[in-house]
Amino acid sequence: MTSVVDLDAVGPRLKSAREARGLTLDQVAELSGLSKAHLSRLESGERQASIGALVDLAAALSVRVSTILGEDGAGPELATFPVDVPRHSAGGLEIAVCSGFLNSGSIEALRVRVKPNRPGGVPAQHRGEEWLYVLSGTLQLEYDDVKYSIPAHTAVHFNAARPHRMTSRVVTEVLLVAATDQTDLARIRH
Template identity: 40%
Template sequence: MTHTSNIDSATELRRLSRKLKSLRESRDWTLDELAERTGLSKPYLSRLEAGERQPSIAALLSIAQTYSVTVAALFQEEQQAPQVVVRQGQRPLKTGNGLFHTSLSERGGEFNLRPIRVIVPVDRAGGDLYQHDGEEWLYVLSGHLRLILGNEQHLLSEGDAAHFDARTPHRLVAEGETDAELLLVATVAPRPLLGSYL
């Protein structure tokens, strides 16, 4: 009985910590600002958001009043509708394997297709070939791209496309004096795709 109670308490504490952080970030408040509004210390609030401390009733009342929600709402999981549209500039460029890339979908865990915008720098270092499960389709938006695919090499220009089995060792190389930008759609789990692709 005690064991089950401890599990339930830990679950509630994690749920509360996630909700507290979400509420603060949705308002663009820093911990310092929240501390000033609630009258609670910054270290105390930080530990609550990290799930490292159980709050007092007084603290919960103060936090709920600050966010204009009920105490019960602090323990409720947020049900967010899946995002269908990704706006320009909404997803920042990341770097990996000498490339710049950004996901063009917020639905990564739901669907098999992974659309990605990729910029291949003209001075990309290294020469490693990558391979992973699934398939890839790419479309060159600008620049010139050399697609190394196994023992073959293909030169692609703006408007050209390629579709291949991603288990074949491959690499993207920008040709000429400018970066190559492309739209890439892959069918593969996100981590291998962003960690060992192209």
């Protein structure tokens, strides 16, 4: 099951989350590491956010990536995610959110399907760490300008602040867990 992320809805969700926390674009830019101009274009729907940008913005706004994508942000303290949860298409990736209990926020787990010959685009960079586990296929991971071929049933763990991007020659399924460091997020909020 696949759904397309409505870019016209993602922008207003970002803006609503920012305003609900009483933050300016400048404050969110500092918290997320993204430029004010880029944030403005994301909020207006002129630009599409990468996974890395979504992770950084979710951490900066104290919301889950799934909330930004339009999924219900409220849930039980124990959450389960069946294999057939809806996928969102963005930038040659199909993303299924598979984490988030009520008030969770320090990690995001996503099942990502990398389509063959996906355009590489600009490498992602965001605060925190990423842990990837290749479920099937072979992931082509470019990390800090070095290309790695990661076969199925292999895990990779890295500093997400370094440039990284995923491509593949065949349909590849990846479990991606992003952990954000939220220790410095409170300093700008007040």
